[in-house]
Amino acid sequence: MADALKIGIAGLGTVGAALVRILQERRDMLATTCGRPIEVVAVTARDKSRDRGIDLSATTWFADAASLAADADIDVFVELMGGSGDPAYSAVKAALSRGVHVVTANKALLAAHGIELAGIAEEHGALLNYEAAVAGGIPVIKALRESLTGNTISRVYGIMNGTCNYILTKMEKEGLSFEACLKEAQRLGYAEADPAFDIEGNDTAHKLSILTSLAFGTAIAADDIYLEGITNISIDDINAAADLGYRIKLLGVAQRTESGIEQRVHPTMVPLDSVIAQVDGVTNAVAIESDILGELLMVGPGAGGNATASAVLGDIADIAKSRPGAQTVPAFGRPVTALLPYTRAQIQSHEGGYFIRLTVIDKAGVFASIATRMAENKISLESIVQRSKTHTESGAPQTIILVTHATMEDAVRKAVASIKTEGYLVGEPQVIRIERPKAA
Amino acid sequence: MADALKIGIAGLGTVGAALVRILQERRDMLATTCGRPIEVVAVTARDKSRDRGIDLSATTWFADAASLAADADIDVFVELMGGSGDPAYSAVKAALSRGVHVVTANKALLAAHGIELAGIAEEHGALLNYEAAVAGGIPVIKALRESLTGNTISRVYGIMNGTCNYILTKMEKEGLSFEACLKEAQRLGYAEADPAFDIEGNDTAHKLSILTSLAFGTAIAADDIYLEGITNISIDDINAAADLGYRIKLLGVAQRTESGIEQRVHPTMVPLDSVIAQVDGVTNAVAIESDILGELLMVGPGAGGNATASAVLGDIADIAKSRPGAQTVPAFGRPVTALLPYTRAQIQSHEGGYFIRLTVIDKAGVFASIATRMAENKISLESIVQRSKTHTESGAPQTIILVTHATMEDAVRKAVASIKTEGYLVGEPQVIRIERPKAA
Known part of the structure; x- marks a missing residue:
């Protein structure tokens, strides 16, 4: 069996702790599947003393992400801190610059700096994998980046924010107001104390900008997204929609048009008898329309520690199964120099x-x-x-x-x-x- | 740019011809994405003289699949002939034995000889890719083999035969008999003149046996599947199901139980408000339930020349993006020697x-x-x-x-x-x- 793949993890919140536990508990199974063991050798997090219910005795603790990325003897740097700026940004850059593969769940980082990071990865023969950054456990990145190679994509759209879908589903099913459903989402931990980022559509926009780049081979343009949240949706709208044969979902949509690429996030009426209309609660769904394959729809958990950890694990396993320097999958489907400029179609x-x-x-x-x-x-x-x-x-x-x-x-x-x-x-x-x- | 990936194609029916056309028309786009050109250098089919509307002037014509597999100067042997026996079986064996990668859409071949072929592939460092063999364009093989690495799967089920789903959908929507809908399916080319293989469930069983092996890490057991077709489903059943909040679908189901693994193909009642109940017509859907990720459902075209060609192309692109000898993904998710024996749970x-x-x-x-x-x-x-x-x-x-x-x-x-x-x-x-x- 080949040498172990050595992993460093920055960020030990829900996802990070779940990942460490899974890698330890399923060590043998993973070694069989991947052809070599996967070992967590280095970690860093904000608070060293906190009990996370995981065994870190065999790992080296680094004071911060920057030093882990720069110094640790690792093959893969797993970034689970979040945030578009530092410490995540500099740490990911440092790792890629050393030719260390990066696996990240950080949509904000990719929306802001994805193309720059992809360029550094290419230059140093490193992989940048980020399945968990969009729609959690749904393998939409792999579908766009690998399965649909050769297809011309016409539209990508989906339900990519569980908080919004939970609220809209609950409003319809129970006839409650937006405010009442938001409160319930907060009580259940589906919405943050400050829910603006979810309900105003920003979270969906980050994810959409990544899908747009992958789908259309363009540079990321996260600031060029038309944005409307769900705060103005009333129970009257939902009832009227139902009467007319529609259901309201917050969709992110990226679409090729004659004047450019539309990127928009807004409450949307979808036909009641469509498959995506049945996607309820915190579940996510992404549809991809392409010219050879046709329409592909994927439905699954879009968030949560385990679902996210599963996507991160899949990304790590892909690296484990390849040999050093072997894989040449560009992060956004084509080499950075071959990415097209993004032309915005006006709303x-x-x-x-x-x-x-x-x-x-x-x-x-x-x-x-x-x-x-x-x-x-x-x-x-x-x-x-x-x-x-x-x-x-x-x-x-x-x-x-x-x-x-x-x-x-x-x-x-x-x-x-x-x-x-x-x-x-x-x-x-x-x-x-x-x-x-x-x-x- | 690296050397071209040289492809030999055996079988130039609807899928094969579509594949040749796509590879030629999108040569530049594919070279950009894959990091090297993909070239069709050798072909074989039953009838050399037939006009397929494709340009084969730059390819070497081989008299049969066996000689193409054994002699052609190719990196990838694409098998699109179908059938569990020869010529497909021997040709695939011959290619793998030379260390030539194989991409196939042949579910019957894999159901009968998949594990033997995977063993030969491993021994000679070749890849055996077969995304198109199950549920056409839906990337379910990649999801099970790659994305879900590390997950323990509890159940895989799906609508994997478009003919049956078309008939059941039409019966319900138009209140027609099974016989009338079958005739219409035949008229539209959705069903064969001899429809037994589809409507009796054998086609679904072949596909299910492959998913079972991938999902549970067991040897393929295509003969151990409980089988019931849709020929006995009446419009009375469909109406009664609707009244009770169900819809009837022909499902293939593989499920882990205490006494072994259930593999069954039969008409099934699914709740009307479930996502899979909305999958209409010739569309396919596969659901995977796993312990870390949760439930993943994928919906898409299960057949047709283009959708199948797209899946074959994705498999070829995966090989093009890797370097020779680089990838070690075992065909059924784990090395053949690590596959578990299949224990059948009785129906x-x-x-x-x-x-x-x-x-x-x-x-x-x-x-x-x-x-x-x-x-x-x-x-x-x-x-x-x-x-x-x-x-x-x-x-x-x-x-x-x-x-x-x-x-x-x-x-x-x-x-x-x-x-x-x-x-x-x-x-x-x-x-x-x-x-x-x-x-x-």
């Missing part, structure tokens, strides 16, 4: 169906006015429904819901803006984009 | 829920008798429903549908056998197993 030119919910005062001519404003902007309607709440006095505000055929975002914005000047709207209009699987 | 000891549909003559005491026979066999019932068809005269046969809680197959068989002796049954009882996703 105004997005083409698709739209759901528009308007609350209006109850007077004659409103319905006709709305229909006219739509027609003026050449928006063709799939349906327009006026919903009267029962048990409300006559003259109370009414809800009008429109579903459009495929149209331009720009036209929708103009139509809504002109409706806003009419004086019959109560509150803000709600506009939600519709996304359909290729097959549906 | 009689299968534990699960059951759907039982009985047609009985309309007389007093039948309902009570059925309930008693169930109780005698310690079968606890989730529901028991008597369905009277409207517009039938009194005294006409009645349908009684039972859904059991988890019970043993043996108990169900005994209960049904004793009911059959009572004299009130009309025709044969229908018994369909229920399978639930872990999370549901």
Whole structure:
């Protein structure tokens, strides 16, 4: 049997501790599968004294990630600290610069510095593996980077934030408000005390930027993502969606268009009978549409210590199974010098169906006015429904819901803006984009 | 850039021709991604004169697969002939024995000789890749062999035959008979003129035997699979299933149990609100349940020239990206000598829920008798429903549908056998197993 693969781990939180435990408990099984043992020889974390329920007696403790990355006698540097800046950034750079392979679960780091790090990896013959950074345990990086080689990708989209999907699922199933479901998510540990990063869509955007680069062979453009969170989604939207045969999901979507690549994160109506509509709770799902293979959808746990550790372990095992200097898989699917520049398609030119919910005062001519404003902007309607709440006095505000055929975002914005000047709207209009699987 | 990877292709049917075309049209893109060009240098097929719409001018034509495998100056032998015996079997053996990597889409060959071929591959440092052999374009082999390394798998199951899923979907959606839907499948080219291999479950069984070996690290046992096709599924079963919140799918299931590994292929009730229940038409789906990652479900095209060619291309690209002799991934996840013997769990000891549909003559005491026979066999019932068809005269046969809680197959068989002796049954009882996703 070949020499052991020596691992250094920076970060011993839930994922790091789970990884150490699994590597120790399954040492023999892993050695059989990988053709050599995998040994954790070096670790670092913020607090040395904390009891993590794992045996670190055979490992060297380093004071910080920088010194572990620079000095430890390791084949693989496993970065599980998180954060786009230091200490993770410099430590990963230092490891790659020594030709040490890096396995990371750090989406923020890759979204900010992925291409630079991939370049350093290539230059020094090191691998940069990051399956755990996107959609946790779902092997979407491997699918894009390896399985779909040779395919031209037209669209990648998915549910990549468990917190948001948990909240939206719970709102629909139990008829509760956004605020109530967020509180429950926080109580269960599915949402942070400060939930903004999840519910505003930033977390999904980080992951999407990585998928976009892999799917389209472009440089990462994490700042060029159109972003809308789920905080404005009301139970009325969810119920109206259900009545019309849709369900609301927070999707990240990257799509090739004539004017460039769209990257957008927003609440989205998906058809109720589509497979992705059934993905409930904290579960994630990613769909990839390509010209040779067709549509591939993968569903699985997007977070959690074990699921993330499993993805990290798969990345480590890939390195263990190869021989030093053997593998030449570029981190983002093609050599950094061959990556294309990212051209942003503006959201105004997005083409698709739209759901528009308007609350209006109850007077004659409103319905006709709305229909006219739509027609003026050449928006063709799939349906327009006026919903009267029962048990409300006559003259109370009414809800009008429109579903459009495929149209331009720009036209929708103009139509809504002109409706806003009419004086019959109560509150803000709600506009939600519709996304359909290729097959549906 | 490194030397070109030289490919020989045996079999130029739909998949082979698509593969040649893709490799030629995307030569530059593939060279960029893989770090070296991929060149088709040798081919063979039954009929040299046939026009396949592809350019073979730069390739050497071999008279047969055996001579291509034995003599051609190639790095990879791509076997797309099909069939468990010769010429495929000997040709693959010959290639591997020379240390030439093999990529194959041939499930029958692997089900019959997979372990022997894996042994030859290991001995000569060759890779044996076969992503296309199971569930077409879905990267389930890579997920099991690479992504899930270190996980202990408890169950693998899926929809792996597009013909059966097309028929079952069409029966439900259009209320048509099995025979009518089969004819339509044949007309559309989704079913063979002799459809037995698909509709009796043999095709699914071949694929399942490969997944079982990969999932559980055991020798392939394709002959130890419990097999039931879909020919006895009636529209009454499908409607009854829908009423009870289920949908019928032909599943292949491999499951670890206390007494061994169950391998079974049969019509199965899955909960209507599960993700896999939404997988319609010719689409395939495979679910993997493991102890670290959790449940992973992959959905995609299970057949077709392009989807299959895409999977073959991914396998070739994996070889192109590695350096000669570099990769040591064993074909079935662990070295052949480390594979465990397969211990078959008998179907009689299968534990699960059951759907039982009985047609009985309309007389007093039948309902009570059925309930008693169930109780005698310690079968606890989730529901028991008597369905009277409207517009039938009194005294006409009645349908009684039972859904059991988890019970043993043996108990169900005994209960049904004793009911059959009572004299009130009309025709044969229908018994369909229920399978639930872990999370549901």
